Amino acid sequence: MTRTEPRTGRGADTRVAIMTAAERLYAEHGLSSVSNRQIGEAAGQGNTTAVSYHFGSKATLVRAIMTRHSEHVDVIRTRYVEAAGDSTDLRDWVRCLLRPVTEHNAALGVPSWYARFAVQVMTDPLLRTLVADESLTRDSLRRTLQGLGRCLHDTVPPEIRPARAEMARHLITHTCAERERALAEATAEPGTSWERTADALEDALVGLLAAPTTRR
Amino acid sequence: MTRTEPRTGRGADTRVAIMTAAERLYAEHGLSSVSNRQIGEAAGQGNTTAVSYHFGSKATLVRAIMTRHSEHVDVIRTRYVEAAGDSTDLRDWVRCLLRPVTEHNAALGVPSWYARFAVQVMTDPLLRTLVADESLTRDSLRRTLQGLGRCLHDTVPPEIRPARAEMARHLITHTCAERERALAEATAEPGTSWERTADALEDALVGLLAAPTTRR
CATH class of the missing domain: 1.10.10 (Arc Repressor Mutant, subunit A)
Structure with a gap:
């Protein structure tokens, strides 16, 4: 092609x-x-x-752009995953999920466009599948999801876990895009940084993923 | 104009x-x-x-569409806020925030477009401000945010609360848009409903908003 x-x-x-x-x-x-x-x-x-x-095709172009970024994200995530080892602390695996993304965004400098580009891809009905497939071939992401799964095994029912993972993905993707936009447009609050964004997201993600479920 | x-x-x-x-x-x-x-x-x-x-202008048209929906959301939210009274249970106020949105979406039937339209507006740098201003004139939303604030007062530091509220908004907006898209395209899992989406979101939002903060 x-x-x-x-x-x-x-x-x-x-x-x-x-x-x-x-x-x-x-x-x-x-x-x-x-x-x-x-x-x-x-x-x-x-x-x-x-x-x-x-x-x-446009799909090939979009995929090539995503791959260029995800190679760097993967390098960082591999380091986090190795540091996490066989941890059973949910926070360690949330870091593996989150920090490679915010650190990659930080490394791009200001202005950058990747986080907002990723939102466009994630909200496109066709292209999102293609990208999701690609990122799941990454060993570092697979091991991160397995790590998260082990930590939630005893507390979150299996039928709820995929929805939680999806919400975590939304939260990371859209919060990063907002941050990137605010930095690019110089409308960010003073003191805003990718590091502080990551700290706030990390706490929120731990709360979200581990939240008690109320069966109805 | x-x-x-x-x-x-x-x-x-x-x-x-x-x-x-x-x-x-x-x-x-x-x-x-x-x-x-x-x-x-x-x-x-x-x-x-x-x-x-x-x-x-386009801004006037977009605002008119949002207002048409938010009038209905406001009617439902007013009922929830009155039921919540002076509750100090975070979950009651999360319901006030969330349920009017999912119930309004459910009332629109399938297919609907409002949730995906709302995402477009929320990710537009100019129009989002205009819409945010409008919704804050609604007494029901103001009281909901006050209720949430009271519940988080002793556990979440004041400088963290706005970021948490923003994340909650992202989560509701984008999860609803995904659900709407899946329902419209008939790609939703069997058994998917706005009610179950709301149940899953409610638990996750309680976890996200009340998550312990780790100061660094």
Whole structure:
């Protein structure tokens, strides 16, 4: 479906330029409002077919952008997972889930667009599946979810756990996007940082995931 | 900015038709990708300026759609707030926050678009402020937030409470939008209902809001 993917040289530079432009445009305007032509122009490509030449479909482009970030997230998460070992403390596994995301966002500097781009992808009915599939191939995420599952095993009924995991995902994704937007638009409260956002999210996620269930 | 707003007769019918079409189109395609012309066409208006004639700006149209829903949410919430009285049980106030939203969504039937429309509005940098201002004029919401504040007063530090409230809002908004989408696309798990979604959210929100804070 796509051309061969050069890892170095001018082709690689063009791919990166297109991904960078697409991420920003998708984050600001939504996946459906941005054309390949606009992305090509923003990436400084004179050829109006540059995007389809290098990526084929929008799905391939979106996936390539997500993969570029998730590789970095995975490196950080692997470190957290190794530190967590066989911990049975829920907080350790919440850190494995959360901190790689906030640390990656922090590393992108200000302004960044990844967190808002991720919201667009997560709320797209088709693309979200594709991305969810990709991230589950990551050993570090699989081990994190297993760790969380073990900690909740005795307290949260099995039929409730997937809904809790989904809510945790919403909370991380949307809180990060808000933070990124506030930082980019310089509307963030003084003292706002990814570190403090992560601290607040960590406490809230522990509370959310471990909340007693009231059966009705 | 807008014309006089007829409450009855053909003008009122046209306004409702436009609001209904706009809500669906905005929910499915995002606020920025939908033109007034598309809304007019979907609402069966031959005159291409019908939307601007009846609503003036996009902000006015969006606000009118939100108000139509929030009036119903407010009626339900007022009932919950009166039942809560001067309760000091956090769960009672979480119910006041949550249940009017899920009950209103349930009352809309399947398919509905309001929950996904609300996500678009909440993630729009400009329109979100306008809507937040409007909902805070509702006495029922003000009393709910006060009730929540009283319950968290001794356990959650004051500088943490606004972030927790924001996270609660994210969780309700996005979980409802997901549920609505799954119901509309018939991809929901068997047995999915707004009632069960509300039960799961209620437990999670209590856990999130009351989570112990670890100071660093």
